[in-house]
Amino acid sequence: MKRLAAGACGVAVVGALVWAAVDALAAQAEGVVVNAAEKAASTPAADPRRSGFDAMTAELRAMQQDDASNPGMLWVKDGEALWNRVDGAAGKSCASCHGVATTAMRGVAARYPAFDTVAARPFTLAQRIDACRVRHQQAEPLRAESDARLALEAFVAFQSRGQPIAPPGDPRLEPFRAEGERLYRQRIGQIDLACVQCHDEHAGQRLAGSTIPQAHPTGYPIYRLEWQSAGSLQRRLRGCMSGVRAEPYPYDSQELVALEIYLAKRAEGLKVETPAVRP
Amino acid sequence: MARALITMPATAQKGEVVEIRTLIAHPMETGYRRGDEGSVLPRNLIRRFTCVYDGETVFSAELHPAIAANPLIAFSTVATVSGMLTFTWDGDNGFAQTERVAITVT
Numbered sequence: 001m002k003r004l005a006a007g008a009c010g011v012a013v014v015g016a017l018v019w020a021a022v023d024a025l026a027a028q029a030e031g032v033v034v035n036a037a038e039k040a041a042s043t044p045a046a047d048p049r050r051s052g053f054d055a056m057t058a059e060l061r062a063m064q065q066d067d068a069s070n071p072g073m074l075w076v077k078d079g080e081a082l083w084n085r086v087d088g089a090a091g092k093s094c095a096s097c098h099g100v101a102t103t104a105m106r107g108v109a110a111r112y113p114a115f116d117t118v119a120a121r122p123f124t125l126a127q128r129i130d131a132c133r134v135r136h137q138q139a140e141p142l143r144a145e146s147d148a149r150l151a152l153e154a155f156v157a158f159q160s161r162g163q164p165i166a167p168p169g170d171p172r173l174e175p176f177r178a179e180g181e182r183l184y185r186q187r188i189g190q191i192d193l194a195c196v197q198c199h200d201e202h203a204g205q206r207l208a209g210s211t212i213p214q215a216h217p218t219g220y221p222i223y224r225l226e227w228q229s230a231g232s233l234q235r236r237l238r239g240c241m242s243g244v245r246a247e248p249y250p251y252d253s254q255e256l257v258a259l260e261i262y263l264a265k266r267a268e269g270l271k272v273e274t275p276a277v278r279p
Numbered sequence: 280m281a282r283a284l285i286t287m288p289a290t291a292q293k294g295e296v297v298e299i300r301t302l303i304a305h306p307m308e309t310g311y312r313r314g315d316e317g318s319v320l321p322r323n324l325i326r327r328f329t330c331v332y333d334g335e336t337v338f339s340a341e342l343h344p345a346i347a348a349n350p351l352i353a354f355s356t357v358a359t360v361s362g363m364l365t366f367t368w369d370g371d372n373g374f375a376q377t378e379r380v381a382i383t384v385t
Contacts (some may be wrong), residue, residue: 068286068300071349077284078304228306228348 051270052213052278055204064219064277072154072223072275075147075230079155082148088139094152097136101159109157110165110272113261115172122176124260126153126232127252144251150230154221157274164271165218167264176254180262183255189246195259210279216267217260219276226279233260283378285366290383291358299330299338300353303368303376309344325370328352332364342370358384 053061067073083094083101098104112125123131129152130141142149167173184195198207199215206212220233227235234256238248249255282304291297303325310322322344329339337356366378 068284069302069351069353071302071304071351073284074282074302074304074349078282225347 047269049216049267049270050214051216051218051273053218053273053276055211055213056277056279060225060277060279064273064275070223070275070277072221072230072277075151075154075221075223076158076275078147078151079153079158082152083155088133088137090136090138092137094132094137101155105156105159107160107163107166109160109274110163111168113173113257113264114168115170121254122173122257122261124234124252124257125156127257129153129156145232145235147230150221150232153232154230154275157221157272160272161274162271164269165264165267167261167268173261176258177261177265179255180258180260183259184262188241189244191244193244195240215263216270217263218267218270219273219278221274222276222278224278230275233263283366283368283376285378285380287364287380287382289381290385293358293384295358296355297358297382298353298355299364300351301328301366301378302349302351304349305368305370305374307342307344307346307348307350311344323371323374325350325368325374327367327369329367330354330356330364331367332356333360333362358382360384 053064056064063069064072080101086093086096095101109125112128113122114128115121116123116128116131118135119131126142126144126149129149133139134141142152187194187197195215198212203212203214217233217236220236221230222236223230224236234251237256237259238251241248284302285299286301287299288297305325306323307325308320308323310319310324312320314320324344324346325342327339327341330337338354340352342350361382361384363379363381366380368374368376
């Protein structure tokens with residue numbers, strides 16, 4: 001469907017100029033697929049998926065790309081300090097077991113969420129960090145959305161920057177991925193909207209002043225200007241849920257983890273951008 | 280924890296203009312907002328930033344409520360002698376952070 005729209009796109013754009021009243025589909029084709037059509041000219045199998053990065057202003061893109069101006073780097077640097085700091089009764093730091101993060105953690109974040117054999121359920125990267133703290137450092141788990149947890153997660157994810165998202169093919173993840181997809185398609189809240197309605201069916205169009213992104217979790221934890229802070233993918237998901245006036249699932253709940261697993265699969269192959277900046 | 284990032288060249292030629300960028304973690308709470316419970320969040324701002332190089336203040340700025348959290352301050356100066364640049368942020372509630380970065384001038 002998208003591919004067909006891309007092919008007919010030149011016509012769709014001219015049509016949009018001539019016919020003031022274009023139907024919603026053409027408007028969508030204009031928003032999302034123009035870029036895809038440009039790419040399609042050079043590479044026949046162009047990927048219609050786009051990171052939210054592409055929809056940002058040039059100023060914001062520059063802010064993300066320059067580590068000297070990307071505020072997310074404050075969390076990455078904090079995470080680096082925490083990585084090397086001894087914590088917990090075992091007297092160990094992350095580095096005591098894992099060594100140098102630039103090599104040991106390269107590509108790790110791109111593979112999360114992954115199945116944890118000990119807990120017999122899938123873990124997000126943040127939950128994996130917490131499990132490491134409890135099991136090996138004998139330290140307290142970090143509070144969800146605390147600066148320390150975001151910092152460690154950002155520092156580990158930063159080691160995968162530029163690598164393609166590569167969700168594991170672990171069959172034990174399949175039921176959770178299916179559950180994530182079901183939640184993604186389920187209408188929720190008083191406004192009665194499902195994720196899929198905005199982020200697949202109307203991606204590239206506008207919700208108030210903002211471009212609706214395709215919802216690929218490429219750069220988490222992100223520095224979001226609206227938050228004036230770094231935040232996790234779960235914070236973003238919960239924000240969308242309260243936006244449609246549904247009760248958000250709690251942090252680290254099975255539902256949010258399942259959604260993360262599905263979104264990672266959906267974004268497979270897109271490049272990790274952590275720490276991304278978003279408006 | 281070090282919550283400031285300073286980006287500048289480690290070496291420069293005498294007379295060269297060097298660009299310095301500083302980023303610091305700070306909430307920059309305006310004092311006008313209300314929290315979840317309806318009470319006014321107390322003001323917590325960085326009030327002043329200064330950069331001292333070779334005993335001389337080469338750049339300073341006053342910060343106000345409209346400035347975003349985690350402020351980025353970028354400026355330039357002329358490299359004169361090898362030495363330390365001292366960056367100081369002062370603010371409400373006794374906030375004070377000082378960072379020192381060396382530059383080698385050839």
